[in-house]
Amino acid sequence: MLVSRGRNPSAGEIIIQLIQSKGLRDRVLTTLGLLLLVRLGIYIPVPGIDRVAFQQFIQQGGQLIGFLDIFTGGGISTLGVFALGILPFINASIILQLLTAALPQLEDLQKNEGEAGRRKIAQITRYVALGWGILQSTVFALILRQYALPGVSQPVFVIQTSLALVTGSMVVMWISEVITERGIGQGASLVIFVNIVATLPRALGSTVELAQSGDRATVGGIVILVLIFLVTIVGIIFVQEGSRRIPIVSAKRQVGQVSMLAARQSYLPLKLNAGGVMPIIFASAVVFLPLTIANFTRSPWLIRVAGYLNPNSSTPWLYALVFFALICGFSLFYASLTVNPVDIATNLKRTGVAIPGVRPGSATASYLGGVQNRLTLLGGLFLGAVAIIPSAVEGATQVRTFQGLGATSLLILVGVAIDTAKQVQTYVISQRYEGMVRE
Numbered sequence: 262m263l264v265s266r267g268r269n270p271s272a273g274e275i276i277i278q279l280i281q282s283k284g285l286r287d288r289v290l291t292t293l294g295l296l297l298l299v300r301l302g303i304y305i306p307v308p309g310i311d312r313v314a315f316q317q318f319i320q321q322g323g324q325l326i327g328f329l330d331i332f333t334g335g336g337i338s339t340l341g342v343f344a345l346g347i348l349p350f351i352n353a354s355i356i357l358q359l360l361t362a363a364l365p366q367l368e369d370l371q372k373n374e375g376e377a378g379r380r381k382i383a384q385i386t387r388y389v390a391l392g393w394g395i396l397q398s399t400v401f402a403l404i405l406r407q408y409a410l411p412g413v414s415q416p417v418f419v420i421q422t423s424l425a426l427v428t429g430s431m432v433v434m435w436i437s438e439v440i441t442e443r444g445i446g447q448g449a450s451l452v453i454f455v456n457i458v459a460t461l462p463r464a465l466g467s468t469v470e471l472a473q474s475g476d477r478a479t480v481g482g483i484v485i486l487v488l489i490f491l492v493t494i495v496g497i498i499f500v501q502e503g504s505r506r507i508p509i510v511s512a513k514r515q516v517g518q519v520s521m522l523a524a525r526q527s528y529l530p531l532k533l534n535a536g537g538v539m540p541i542i543f544a545s546a547v548v549f550l551p552l553t554i555a556n557f558t559r560s561p562w563l564i565r566v567a568g569y570l571n572p573n574s575s576t577p578w579l580y581a582l583v584f585f586a587l588i589c590g591f592s593l594f595y596a597s598l599t600v601n602p603v604d605i606a607t608n609l610k611r612t613g614v615a616i617p618g619v620r621p622g623s624a625t626a627s628y629l630g631g632v633q634n635r636l637t638l639l640g641g642l643f644l645g646a647v648a649i650i651p652s653a654v655e656g657a658t659q660v661r662t663f664q665g666l667g668a669t670s671l672l673i674l675v676g677v678a679i680d681t682a683k684q685v686q687t688y689v690i691s692q693r694y695e696g697m698v699r700e
Contacts, residue, residue, distance in 0.1 A: 285688055288444050307422055354390075402423045446680065509615065535637060606629060
């Protein structure tokens with residue numbers, strides 16, 4: 262096969278490689294088959310539940326239920342054995358990331374133990390996911406007690422429902438790891454990606470029905486909302502791929518007694534949005550926390566606070582302001598966990614690399630910290646705008662058919678699509694260079 266060796270593979274080259282390469286074809290088919298299995302598991306019903314009464318509860322659940330239902334691909338509303346989906350594993354991963362920054366033992370495993378340390382952290386993540394899944398499924402089963410069919414013992418109902426939900430969650434976690442190992446892309450991200458995509462036909466169908474039955478103002482609102490979503494997607498792509506390239510220069514090195522390696526110039530990339538989608542997820546969890554606690558405690562003042570933090574309340578500006586501030590704050594917090602200027606400066610100094618015009622050591626750490634803080638502030642402002650603008654446009658146009666499919670979903674869809682496409686390109690490039698070696 263004739264290919265261009267000086268650029269990234271084109272779409273035609275990827276398709277040809279997919280047809281001709283058994284390895285890539287098997288990986289893609291494995292990924293698609295396992296994702297289909299995840300979708301089928303959502304429709305295997307949990308036994309012993311009054312579905313009609315539960316659907317009424319779902320319709321009254323508000324934005325929190327809709328937010329969780331997006332990530333499970335409708336698993337909560339259909340109440341299948343895969344209802345929790347990948348959520349316990351995602352929560353466990355977040356907990357481990359926070360603990361890694363707080364506990365020196367975990368940080369040492371991640372930084373200094375290499376592949377063995379990463380495997381240990383992955384195993385700890387699985388155990389935390391199991392514990393979190395048991396907790397989450399038990400709480401969910403306790404909520405569902407009132408919708409149990411007549412004649413079913415409540416203790417038996419709670420136990421069997423909890424076992425079904427936590428078992429389904431562990432199966433989804435195992436499937437995601439198999440996809441990561443033997444398929445294409447990152448398994449957990451692809452599971453969330455497919456679950457979000459599965460909700461699109463329903464949202465699009467509702468939008469088409471609204472456009473057919475609505476007046477010109479409604480159709481105009483739908484057009485404006487769709488344009489806003491498209492512009493948001495383009496902006497997300499630019500910000501997700503955006504980075505600040507800081508020039509670095511390696512010192513001259515003597516090899517042997519005669520030859521001397523000249524100084525080399527390169528760059529250090531610092532991403533504009535280092536936290537990805539995590540700041541929005543953290544901010545959403547904090548905003549929904551008063552509502553979640555109020556549903557259990559029935560506390561009057563918590564119900565009042567939850568009402569103020571509802572985007573559909575009489576004070577949507579308060580919700581927008583709090584949500585925007587939380588996103589910016591969590592962006593700075595998460596960037597501090599993922600990027601450590603002191604470690605970067607130490608590694609640069611150890612390898613004989615320096616930033617032109619900046620002294621090695623503490624001065625380099627201060628310089629990198631300042632640059633990272635400015636980038637994170639810009640990225641946080643962008644994330645806040647992405648999170649608020651679609652909701653504001655929905656409120657202005659009164660088009661609610663895309664409710665729940667907001668900034669978090671768009672960021673995940675775009676980010677996972679970019680990462681998976683890059684992995685496919687990397688595989689095709691590796692095949693290209695293997696062909697060059699054979700030649």
